[in-house]
Amino acid sequence: MTCSGALAADQVEKIYNDLNNIDQKFFESAVIPDPDVKVENSDEQQYSEDQPKTEKHMPLFKKTRLKIQKAWSDRGKRIEAKRLQKEAEQSDIERGESEIKDDIDMEMQEMEETFGFDNHYSASLSDIKKQNKEESSTHIFQISRKKDKTDETLELTGGVKEQATENEMVLDCENVIFNEKTGDIEAVGNPVLNFPPQKVQLSADKMIYNRDSNILKAIGNVVLTRDSVPVQGDYIQVNMNEENIFMDNVSLETATMKIRAKKAESDNNQLVLSNGNMHSEQSQKFRFVSRVAGPNFIDMIIDEKDKNEFLSGENAKFKISASEIFIDAQKDHDRVQMKEGEVYYNDKYLFTLPSFTAHTNKEQEYFEANYPELGAISKFGMFAGPGFVFDTPFGSVLKLIPLLNYKDELGFGGAVKYRTAFNQTYAMYGSGSDIFMFKGKQELDDNLYLQYGSNAYLNEWFLGRRMPKYLAELVYEKGRTINDFLVEGKPLNFRHRASAAFAEDGKYNMHSENLAATGTSTTRFRYMAQADMPFYRYKDKAKRKALDISLVMQGSAALYGTGDTQFIGRIGPRIHTQYKYWMQDIGYFQSAYDDQTPMPVYDTYRYGNSNVYIREAFRINKYLSVGWSGSLTLTGDSPNGEIFQENAFIFSLGPDDLKLNLGYDFMRQTTYFSIALSLDSKSSEVEFDKMVIKNPERVGQSDSSDDSVAFEQSSAALNTAAKRYEYAQVINIEDPSKESI
Numbered sequence: 001m002t003c004s005g006a007l008a009a010d011q012v013e014k015i016y017n018d019l020n021n022i023d024q025k026f027f028e029s030a031v032i033p034d035p036d037v038k039v040e041n042s043d044e045q046q047y048s049e050d051q052p053k054t055e056k057h058m059p060l061f062k063k064t065r066l067k068i069q070k071a072w073s074d075r076g077k078r079i080e081a082k083r084l085q086k087e088a089e090q091s092d093i094e095r096g097e098s099e100i101k102d103d104i105d106m107e108m109q110e111m112e113e114t115f116g117f118d119n120h121y122s123a124s125l126s127d128i129k130k131q132n133k134e135e136s137s138t139h140i141f142q143i144s145r146k147k148d149k150t151d152e153t154l155e156l157t158g159g160v161k162e163q164a165t166e167n168e169m170v171l172d173c174e175n176v177i178f179n180e181k182t183g184d185i186e187a188v189g190n191p192v193l194n195f196p197p198q199k200v201q202l203s204a205d206k207m208i209y210n211r212d213s214n215i216l217k218a219i220g221n222v223v224l225t226r227d228s229v230p231v232q233g234d235y236i237q238v239n240m241n242e243e244n245i246f247m248d249n250v251s252l253e254t255a256t257m258k259i260r261a262k263k264a265e266s267d268n269n270q271l272v273l274s275n276g277n278m279h280s281e282q283s284q285k286f287r288f289v290s291r292v293a294g295p296n297f298i299d300m301i302i303d304e305k306d307k308n309e310f311l312s313g314e315n316a317k318f319k320i321s322a323s324e325i326f327i328d329a330q331k332d333h334d335r336v337q338m339k340e341g342e343v344y345y346n347d348k349y350l351f352t353l354p355s356f357t358a359h360t361n362k363e364q365e366y367f368e369a370n371y372p373e374l375g376a377i378s379k380f381g382m383f384a385g386p387g388f389v390f391d392t393p394f395g396s397v398l399k400l401i402p403l404l405n406y407k408d409e410l411g412f413g414g415a416v417k418y419r420t421a422f423n424q425t426y427a428m429y430g431s432g433s434d435i436f437m438f439k440g441k442q443e444l445d446d447n448l449y450l451q452y453g454s455n456a457y458l459n460e461w462f463l464g465r466r467m468p469k470y471l472a473e474l475v476y477e478k479g480r481t482i483n484d485f486l487v488e489g490k491p492l493n494f495r496h497r498a499s500a501a502f503a504e505d506g507k508y509n510m511h512s513e514n515l516a517a518t519g520t521s522t523t524r525f526r527y528m529a530q531a532d533m534p535f536y537r538y539k540d541k542a543k544r545k546a547l548d549i550s551l552v553m554q555g556s557a558a559l560y561g562t563g564d565t566q567f568i569g570r571i572g573p574r575i576h577t578q579y580k581y582w583m584q585d586i587g588y589f590q591s592a593y594d595d596q597t598p599m600p601v602y603d604t605y606r607y608g609n610s611n612v613y614i615r616e617a618f619r620i621n622k623y624l625s626v627g628w629s630g631s632l633t634l635t636g637d638s639p640n641g642e643i644f645q646e647n648a649f650i651f652s653l654g655p656d657d658l659k660l661n662l663g664y665d666f667m668r669q670t671t672y673f674s675i676a677l678s679l680d681s682k683s684s685e686v687e688f689d690k691m692v693i694k695n696p697e698r699v700g701q702s703d704s705s706d707d708s709v710a711f712e713q714s715s716a717a718l719n720t721a722a723k724r725y726e727y728a729q730v731i732n733i734e735d736p737s738k739e740s741i
Contacts, residue, residue, distance in 0.1 A: 059442075059445060060444075062445040173189050173207075174189025175187070184209070185209045187208075188206050190203070191207045193218075199226055201226070202224050203221075204220055204223070206219045207219070213239075216237070217238075219234075231251070232251040232252070233250050233251065235247065235249075243267075244268075245264075245265065245266040245267075246266075250262075250276075257278055257279070258280065269696075270696070271693040272690065272692050274689070275690075277685060277686065280681040280682055281682060299583065300583045302544075302656070309678070310654075310655040311655075311677070311680070317345070317346050317347070318683055319343075320341050320343055320685070322339060322340060322341040323339050324690045324691070325337070325338050325688045326694070327691070327694065328695075329693070329694060332362065333360065333361060333397070334361075336357070336358045337355065337356070337357040341353040359397045361395035363395075363421060368399055368417070371387060376670060376671055377670075378457065378665075379467075379508050380430060381406050381407030381432055382407075383406075384403060384404055385401045385414075387399050396418065400416055401417070402414050403415055409432050411430050411432025414428070414429060422443035425438075436454070437456045438456060439456035448475070448476050450473070452470075452472040454471075455467060458471055461530075462528070462554050463568075468506045468603075469504040471501055471503040473501035473503070474500050475497060477497040492531060493533070497527070498526070498527050498528075500523070500524075501526070503522070503599060503602060504521040504599070505602045506601050506602050515639055516601075518600065518601075522560050523560065524559070524603075530552065530554045530555075532553075533551050534548065536549045544581065545578060545579060545580075547576070547577050548575070548576040548577075549573065549575050551574075552572060552574055552587070553570075554570050555568065558597070565596055566595050567594045569591065569593070571589070572587060572590055573588060581619035584615060585613075585615040588611070588612045591610070600639075607633055608634070608638045609637055611633050613646065614632075615628070622655065625652040627650045628648070628649050629647075632644060647666040647667055649664055650672065657677065661675070
């Protein structure tokens with residue numbers, strides 16, 4: 001049975017998509033400061049740092065570059081196609097001329113044999129050949145034009161046929177009963193309704209379609225399937241006049257989540273789920289770790305029996321019960337709001353979140369929420385304050401934070417954070433420290449970014465974080481691994497960085513006691529490179545033993561706008577060890593340098609000719625770990641003349657999945673505190689009385705198609721097989737005042 005049902009197909013497909021993608025409408029909360037997420041899979045191999053950030057979205061610079069490349073490639077293809085076409089036409093002309101010439105020669109030969117013509121006919125025969133050539137060329141051209149017209153007509157005809165199939169709805173069942181009085185068409189006996197264009201299938205115990213009301217009902221064991229993923233229910237009703245859908249006892253299971261709801265209604269561009277819950281039966285851990293100066297405790301091998309997990313353990317259950325969850329899909333943003341969210345741990349009530357709102361862009365590459373901000377930054381001091389988030393144009397958000405800060409005295413101030421998928425910028429001022437700080441990073445391409453700031457520690461790679469008065473720097477950074485370098489099984493990790501900057505010497509920095517700020521503003525062009533080759537690696541998780549020995553070579557060359565230069569080269573071994581619950585990192589660098597920088601407070605080399613760094617970590621018990629980080633200049637030629645260039649202690653308190661890190665940096669005279677949090681999706685559940693999704697078809701869907709051209713060229717490199725991840729780890733959140741070696 002075939003009938004017209006385009007509207008029914010669209011409506012059924014709509015509710016399928018809404019339910020099937022509902023697990024993508026929530027976002028994990030970040031831990032301050034904002035984390036960068038890195039995902040690891042089961043074989044402990046990480047994605048390369050140079051892998052594109054996302055497959056669905058890209059920075060404007062990269063998009064423009066790919067469009068230019070594609071336009072240039074298309075131009076080359078068009079030129080080549082024209083050349084081949086011209087060669088083909090010329091070949092046809094020459095072939096036609098050759099055939100005409102052979103015919104004329106044959107006719108001439110026959111005429112000469114018959115009538116005995118003399119050579120005085122040669123001129124007129126030559127004219128005949130020339131005329132035939134012109135006629136031949138014209139004839140071939142006309143045939144070519146006719147072929148083109150024919151092709152255009154066929155393409156148009158094909159398009160019309162394809163459009164006609166979009167209105168087909170196919171019903172397959174054992175019996176169809178028509179009731180003339182009620183206008184009902186009832187299908188029984190394993191009825192299956194297919195919408196081929198949408199690739200949607202609906203099955204039930206019984207289906208009823210009323211011609212007068214234009215309502216389709218499916219009753220009993222309802223299964224709505226697309227791409228082999230079923231949405232189950234007891235009853236579904238599609239009103240094709242009102243364009244609304246009602247479904248009873250909805251059940252959906254995706255690869256990562258199970259969703260249940262008593263009712264599902266779709267009406268007026270809204271999907272409403274009532275009395276439902278979402279949970280996962282697969283273990284997927286999300287780890288949020290804020291790093292501070294000192295050892296990274298997460299690198300330590302820990303025996304499973306010695307772990308103490310409060311939130312993500314096998315017997316732990318973390319639940320949020322919300323009265324209402326509202327998802328608003330706007331033009332450039334998706335916003336999720338939860339009201340009256342009661343938090344439970346193992347069915348014990350902990351606290352209530354009156355309201356929580358998260359903002360993200362359409363690609364869900366970041367999110368910002370109205371949680372409070374707190375932390376400590378060198379020179380600025382400690383700060384805390386509430387956060388208020390606003391959607392801004394082009395998928396960006398703005399967060400305003402009125403705050404209290406304490407450095408030399410208690411003061412007031414404010415901060416502003418601006419976020420897009422490829423930009424993070426913040427500005428802060430506090431009267432307690434009387435300093436204005438500004439810092440940001442804009443990604444331009446896969447390996448190209450712009451960093452800028454004022455009175456903030458900015459990334460200088462292996463030379464540490466430095467604080468200029470202000471700086472704007474364009475950076476290209478890329479790395480690669482060369483397998484079996486010199487020796488089979490021994491890879492060489494190479495990374496280099498080229499940058500162009502404009503900066504002014506600052507008045508705040510580390511180890512600047514004996515340095516005088518020059519106030520110089522100038523350009524700086526610098527190239528840096530590092531080669532790291534492992535010699536020996538050993539790891540035994542069962543015995544909690546590890547040993548990693550490698551040789552590192554580093555070099556840096558800089559040219560300033562003043563004509564001054566800076567050259568640094570250093571080489572030395574690195575050793576990482578663990579024995580039981582004692583972990584350490586030791587490194588030594590022998591350096592040679594010629595430092596004539598015109599901005600001494602900002603970027604003078606600080607570690608001398610001979611330098612050693614040490615990081616120690618001890619796990620005392622399940623609830624307490626201690627660490628120390630130090631850097632020592634052995635030759636006494638550091639700018640401040642002191643041995644210690646780094647000296648910081650850190651204490652990690654709490655169970656393994658909820659750590660409070662406290663520390664003090666003696667060189668920066670700064671107190672650190674941060675939180676390390678781990679959540680397991682298997683032990684988490686969200687219940688709701690009501691969930692409203694406004695414009696569900698636009699959730700995660702951008703109205704812009706500007707990327708489509710660029711994706712055609714970049715998709716080949718990005719089209720890799722999907723991997724199953726065991727956990728997502730939020731790492732690499734360097735403290736803004738940390739200066740590494």
